[in-house]
Amino acid sequence: MENNVKIQAKGLNFYYGNKLALKNIDLVAPGNKVTALIGPSGCGKSTFIRTLNRMNDVIPNTRVEGEVIIDGVNIYSPKVDVVELRRRVGMVFQKPNPFPKSIFDNIAYGLRINGMKDKRKVEQTVEKSLKEAALWDEVKDRLRDNAFSLSGGQQQRLCIARSLAVEPEVILFDEPCSAIDPIATAKIEDLIQKLKRSYTVVIVTHNMQQAARVSDYTAFLMLGELIEYGETPRIFTNPKNKLTED
Amino acid sequence: MKKKKIFEFVGFFALRVCVYFVLAVLLLFLYDIGSKGGGVISWEFLSEAPRRGMTEGGIFPAIVGTFLVTIVTSILAVPLGMFAAIYLNEYAKQTRLTRIIRLSIRNLSGVPSIVYGLFGVILFVNILRFGTSILSAGLTLGLMTLPWTITASEEALKAIPNSYREGALALGATKWQAIRTNVLPYALPGMLTGTILGLARAAGETAPIMFTGAAFYLPFLPQSLSDQFMALPYHLYVMATQHHSIAQVRPIAYGTALVLLLLIILMNMTVVIIRYRLRRVKKE
Numbered sequence: 001m002e003n004n005v006k007i008q009a010k011g012l013n014f015y016y017g018n019k020l021a022l023k024n025i026d027l028v029a030p031g032n033k034v035t036a037l038i039g040p041s042g043c044g045k046s047t048f049i050r051t052l053n054r055m056n057d058v059i060p061n062t063r064v065e066g067e068v069i070i071d072g073v074n075i076y077s078p079k080v081d082v083v084e085l086r087r088r089v090g091m092v093f094q095k096p097n098p099f100p101k102s103i104f105d106n107i108a109y110g111l112r113i114n115g116m117k118d119k120r121k122v123e124q125t126v127e128k129s130l131k132e133a134a135l136w137d138e139v140k141d142r143l144r145d146n147a148f149s150l151s152g153g154q155q156q157r158l159c160i161a162r163s164l165a166v167e168p169e170v171i172l173f174d175e176p177c178s179a180i181d182p183i184a185t186a187k188i189e190d191l192i193q194k195l196k197r198s199y200t201v202v203i204v205t206h207n208m209q210q211a212a213r214v215s216d217y218t219a220f221l222m223l224g225e226l227i228e229y230g231e232t233p234r235i236f237t238n239p240k241n242k243l244t245e246d
Numbered sequence: 247m248k249k250k251k252i253f254e255f256v257g258f259f260a261l262r263v264c265v266y267f268v269l270a271v272l273l274l275f276l277y278d279i280g281s282k283g284g285g286v287i288s289w290e291f292l293s294e295a296p297r298r299g300m301t302e303g304g305i306f307p308a309i310v311g312t313f314l315v316t317i318v319t320s321i322l323a324v325p326l327g328m329f330a331a332i333y334l335n336e337y338a339k340q341t342r343l344t345r346i347i348r349l350s351i352r353n354l355s356g357v358p359s360i361v362y363g364l365f366g367v368i369l370f371v372n373i374l375r376f377g378t379s380i381l382s383a384g385l386t387l388g389l390m391t392l393p394w395t396i397t398a399s400e401e402a403l404k405a406i407p408n409s410y411r412e413g414a415l416a417l418g419a420t421k422w423q424a425i426r427t428n429v430l431p432y433a434l435p436g437m438l439t440g441t442i443l444g445l446a447r448a449a450g451e452t453a454p455i456m457f458t459g460a461a462f463y464l465p466f467l468p469q470s471l472s473d474q475f476m477a478l479p480y481h482l483y484v485m486a487t488q489h490h491s492i493a494q495v496r497p498i499a500y501g502t503a504l505v506l507l508l509l510i511i512l513m514n515m516t517v518v519i520i521r522y523r524l525r526r527v528k529k530e
Binding site (some may be wrong): 053114205 | 339
């Protein structure tokens with residue numbers, strides 16, 4: 001595992017105003033694996049995942065201490081281009097957030113803002129991303145329809161396809177199934193399993209079973225502290241910490 | 247149980263009466279202006295200048311004047327208001343200073359128009375030496391409209407869910423890219439609505455323009471922005487209170503009022519059409 005480090009948090013503290021929300025987190029997410037963050041609501045798992053693509057930068061009155069190292073570079077160093085970082089580290093949000101555009105334009109949006117002009121290339125990438133997100137067969141005949149006409153689960157896979165289109169290396173999932181029915185959830189879990197072949201995945205979930213099903217490594221957070229971290233089977237069968245067991 | 251039902255019935259009935267009352271007053275008002283002004287309106291009334299000490303002829307110069315001054319107003323108030331709103335809502339940190347600024351803008355929209363008129367005389371007519379002119383009057387009305395356009399635009403921006411912004415940022419958009427491509431297109435109908443409503447209000451104002459550029463009577467049309475002008479609301483004021491034979495020109499006053507009313511209805515209709523079209527484009 002040590003030679004396959006993609007993301008590493010080192011002594012990470014995070015403040016909302018004066019309130020310390022993450023306390024001295026040390027965590028490693030290995031490449032081409034799924035790392036799950038679990039813990040009770042308000043434990044800081046969403047806050048933590050948002051530090052990995054600096055999405056917390058947009059929240060006023062927040063402060064980060066410590067380092068997040070991706071591919072050997074501290075992403076909080078002033079030399080890092082946040083915009084480029086967010087292209088490399090994609091994110092899928094808790095509630096599906098398709099843009100009020102057509103299905104096609106939702107995927108093409110990321111390509112266009114990143115400067116892809118060639119129409120054929122855009123079309124190819126849209127198709128490839130939708131196939132990768134296992135949505136192509138369901139939408140191939142209605143690419144011009146508004147994305148809101150899709151079901152919740154389809155919308156979430158559309159958002160996944162949208163992240164995949166800009167060719168990230170890491171994909172962050174922030175409770176991607178909390179607003180979706182069980183059948184759609186199963187599809188997305190399936191998808192996450194496949195995605196780790198090409199991407200590094202970090203997923204926040206409040207659902208223990210989900211973490212057990214999809215992840216290779218699991219971190220248990222509580223009240224902003226990392227309680228336990230390890231390979232998923234071990235965390236679930238043989239937790240070292242009493243808190244995790246409960 | 248029965249008591250509850252009676253209460254429900256009486257409540258709804260009271261609400262309905264309120265609506266009917268408001269509607270009745272409005273219709274009565276429209277009928278009054280329409281019936282008394284409708285007879286005066288003809289092609290000549292709309293296309294000719296006043297004659298014989300403004301007892302005959304039309305109101306063409308006043309229509310032109312109001313049109314021109316509204317253009318000046320919108321050139322100042324529309325872009326400035328929209329950009330200020332974008333800055334306030336999207337870029338400015340939410341500090342005490344921005345809260346004070348926002349509160350001040352809200353308060354400015356409540357300042358009586360005559361105060362703006364006085365300010366316009368001092369700033370545009372005297373200090374900047376634009377004289378009493380279309381320019382001075384238009385800029386004064388622009389200042390008066392700004393708080394409305396800023397507030398309306400900000401509300402429209404606020405109505406755009408944050409997930410549009412975050413979603414774009416998460417794909418590697420710069421902040422301006424996210425705003426330009428994923429916020430403004432959806433906020434624009436709302437921004438335009440508020441803005442045009444503000445302009446329509448400005449077009450009907452008398453107090454700010456009577457010191458800054460509107461003329462009692464002019465035999466010719468304005469040739470440049472530094473000329474004085476006739477305007478519909480001021481013409482109405484003159485015809486209703488300042489003319490030497492008010493009773494004789496009463497029909498002209500009503501005709502002017504009707505034209506002014508139609509003009510503002512026209513502007514508000516434009517709002518409806520713009521919203522409808524933008525919404526349709528969005529759906530496609």
